[in-house]
Amino acid sequence: MIPRNISIALLFALLLYPSSGYAQQAPSYDLVVYGGTSAGVAAAVQAKQMGKSVVIISPDTHLGGLSSSGLGRTDSGRQNAIGGIAKEFYHRVYLHYAQAQAWPHQTPEAYLAQREAHGASDPKNETWWVFEPHVAENVFEQFIAESKIEVLRDEWLDREKGVRMDGQRIASITTLSGKTLAGKMFIDATYEGDLMAAAGVTYTIGRESNAKYGEVGNGVEVAQNTKNHRFRVAVDPYVKPGDPSSGLVWGVHNQGPGEEGSADNRVQAYCYRMCMSLVPENSVPFAKPEGYDESVYELLFRNYEAGDPRVPLHPAPAPNGKTDTNNNGAFSTDNIGMNYDYPEASYEQRKNILHQHLTYQQGLMWTLANHPRVPQEVRDEMSQWGLAKDEFADNDHWPYQIYVREARRMVSDYVQTEHDCRRLRICDDSVGLGSYNMDSHNVQRFVTAEGTVQNEGDVQVATGGSYAVSFRSLIPKRGETANLLVPCCLSSSHIAFGSIRMEPVFMILGQSSATAAALAIDQKVALQDLPYPLLKAQLEKDGQQLVPAGKPKPITP
Secondary structure (H helix, E strand, C coil): CCCCCCCHHHHHHHHHCCCHHHHHHCCEEEEEEECCEHHHHHHHHHHHHCCCCEEEEECCCCCEHHHHCCCCECCCCCHHHCCHHHHHHHHHHHHHHCCHHHCCCCCHHHHHCCHHHCCCEECCCCEECECCHHHHHHHHHHHHHHHCCEEEECCCECCCCCEEEECCEEEEEEECCCCEEEEEEEEECCCCCHHHHHCCCCEECCECCHHHHCCCCCCCCCCCCCCCCCCCCCCCCEEECCEEEEEECCCCCCCCCCCCCCCECCCCCCCCCCCEECCHHHEECCCCCCCCCHHHHHHHHHHHHCCCCCCCEEEEEECCCEEEEEECCCCCCCCCCCCCCHHHCCHHHHHHHHHHHHHHHHHHHHHHHHCCCCCHHHHHHHHCCEEECCCCHHHCCCCCCCCCCCCCEECCCCCECHHHHCCCCCCCCEEEEECCCEEECCCEEEECCCCCEEEECCEEECCCCCEEEEHHHHCCCCCCCCCEECCCCCCECHHHHHHHCCHHHHHHHHHHHHHHHHHHHHHCCCHHHCCHHHHHHHHHHCCCCCCCCCCCCCCCC
């Protein structure tokens, strides 16, 4: 019976926003990790190794994020910059491929003899850097089983009312299914930063201007972007060639690209990292997707007809006749301009965006293998390939996870910038190293002053060495959430994030985040007050690499 002095409205409020006493009755952990990515798994393993109770709440059924969803060609940069659990992951992959039964469709000698397979294996350090998706997933599951980590799969944060704050601390989070979990510390290990955003942490989306942080690789890059993944031939963008009044073909926007170096809210393109196979008995032909619309590929057809003969893919070889297939060229697997709403979109809206990306890429593959407007030599080449039959078997052989190259990025008291990547600035609280190129994929496709179509946003600039990632870039600014760490959507400018966003670095930062969480619990302090010497000592003990290598690399326009 409802007491007379409690209104129905108040009762609903109590149900939607549980009291402190209710949260205490919910399952409680030292660390709650939201996100089953490689960073999330590394964080959970580290927490267990430090004697803390931990749970992973994973929206995904399959663990590992991109590392187990087709991104098998590790963007490692300098491999000696990778330590800790991340290095252990690549060591376990090495142990897998050391077994004869790991090679049902190819010999290891034949694989390693391929030019693009150079560097896949490092016998001296017993690490292996290019792998099949199921191999990665098995390693992540080994980590989970060995550490007896509790994982709640297919559980989605209630982004509207599922984060209960107690002052500046997250007290508990609730999923859409109604599960509430309390914790002393929380880690947002998603690629989207949903927990971070729901907790009220400051973040940004898109590209900063070059002027904001004194960079040269940020913002609109029309003049700088002159080498890669562009239209090399003149391609007309209008429905009726030469007639602007007829409108633009699919995939081209009707605005100018923006002022050089200026900020915008555009996000670099996403794609699925397909695992293809050349082995006939382990290959599934590319299917024509339901809802296929050939007008979507008009730019592809015109690009061929204008004289660009390239097969627009990069099928980097993986073991057993497979690939990690990436974007390549002017019109490829990157679905340019179709993801701007994704970071902030609702779950239902994201589902629609992902379906559009899926249909686009599946249709592209069918088109390249079958459409009569594609050159015969390209069709012949593509007809040799198919999706790997023994990968993603419960998902029509398609990767579980789209490559969310960038979504939200936290804005904290320390923002990683191009100055860090070039070692012009070295933080005094390193929690790990990055070293890969500053790498952004294209963000837009526009009409040039000459009346042709062009891509914009691709940046690929070597860092020239390894660089340090600041602990402060993993935690909200002082005065915001005191018990949250964000290893994937960390505080970084767009162009610096283009280097940091690699899977080995995410594993490194996931482990370092859990280390900081455990120490903050022991010290009974907010993360912003955790003494760095204490954190550094534990990181070094656990094999993390903290000291960057390489000379400063000046910024030149």
